[in-house]
Amino acid sequence: MLTLSTIRATLKSVRSRSRDTRRGRKGYHHGRLRQALLDASLEIVAEGGPSALSLRKAASRAGVSHAAPKRHFATVGDLYCAIAEDGYRKLRAHLLERVAQSDPVTPVQALAILGVAYVEFATSHPGHFRAMFHPGVTDRAASHPLEQAVGEAFDVLVEAMEHCRQAGEVRPAPPRELALGAWALVHGLAVLAVDHQLVNRGFSSDDPVALARESTQQLYLGLRPDL
Amino acid sequence: MLTLSTIRATLKSVRSRSRDTRRGRKGYHHGRLRQALLDASLEIVAEGGPSALSLRKAASRAGVSHAAPKRHFATVGDLYCAIAEDGYRKLRAHLLERVAQSDPVTPVQALAILGVAYVEFATSHPGHFRAMFHPGVTDRAASHPLEQAVGEAFDVLVEAMEHCRQAGEVRPAPPRELALGAWALVHGLAVLAVDHQLVNRGFSSDDPVALARESTQQLYLGLRPDL
DNA sequence: CCTACCGATCGGTAGG
């Protein structure tokens, strides 16, 4: 269930976990190399796209030799999976935080906030988002820590939908199926925004979040005219 | 407008254009190299993902030296754009064909068929689909022949939506905005299916097309319970 | 459209 108390409890643990990842730009090399490599990789992906990432570039930007990453990441795929896992945790935290901030009154309002927050996360963390849905990462998702992070992020949506269902605010259908449709909508919007397809099609993508607001409302109301 | 007559006229021109692309496996090298390179590239992308493509591999699989492609494709990006352009034309043809085959009675039925056909195209032409939405291709979409192909494919959806609007079968809102929501939904579903995210989340992705059918209906009915 | 080069980049390994 997605009640305010569960949200606040979850937020607390998320925040305390991310508190000790603070870092200075230099002075890694002893225990923080893994995080330094992740930060460097994120910059590379955000700048040059997923294909720009290599172990050597990440090592170079982190200020270590190209053989150093081996202990932490055996292949580029491992690096991607680690970025993705981090991304799913940040996504979950972002979703919970937005719901807590907006203090929704009805479950459906919470659902709409989640949808908008999803697109918001994608456009403001393109490096993470691209890694999370990179082919090869998604294939190896059986990797346990990643799979768990994915599931916990998706559960936020499913639980919100279940809450709507119990309150009778959505159609009587399996919450997971309804959640899939909602996920597909915002995910499609997010992908199109990150890939600049919206601006190419002439949509005012100065603010994809506004488009997300309209689309989520559209999903709730349906295409059919009012009776 | 998306009437049966316009669809049939469009189909005719599409079919006659694709008739002269027939080819044997060998015997390129004189005029058909460009198509041979496209075919080879498509296989490579379908097998090993977008990152597996290089000019040298495409040349090798097409049976020519690695310097040969230069005349047709200066960079790998050009190769991707050509695949994408071909993909958009095939997508448009596929959409029109499915509508013509199903012979819908109402405009909304045509709309639903388009949505299902979109997902169907993505899952049955993953190589094309990945190229069409590859970062770098989508950025360079100002390239004229590609941009035109993209626009013509998107127009199929917009025109179908306008038809619904005029028949009073959808809510009174700008057709382009309604079309964006519909596009986002099926595009999200397609991307999730191609990236194997659906099976990872425990959805019966033996048939993503069935999921598309449910989701498009969900978009029409809306999430709200019947009044 | 081919052969024969080139410099750059990458992942991998030995040895410390």
Added chain:
DNA sequence: CCTACCGATCGGTAGG
């Protein structure tokens, strides 16, 4: 975690 190697791959170019 570093230096110093290695083979493989890639895009690019000269010259025919």
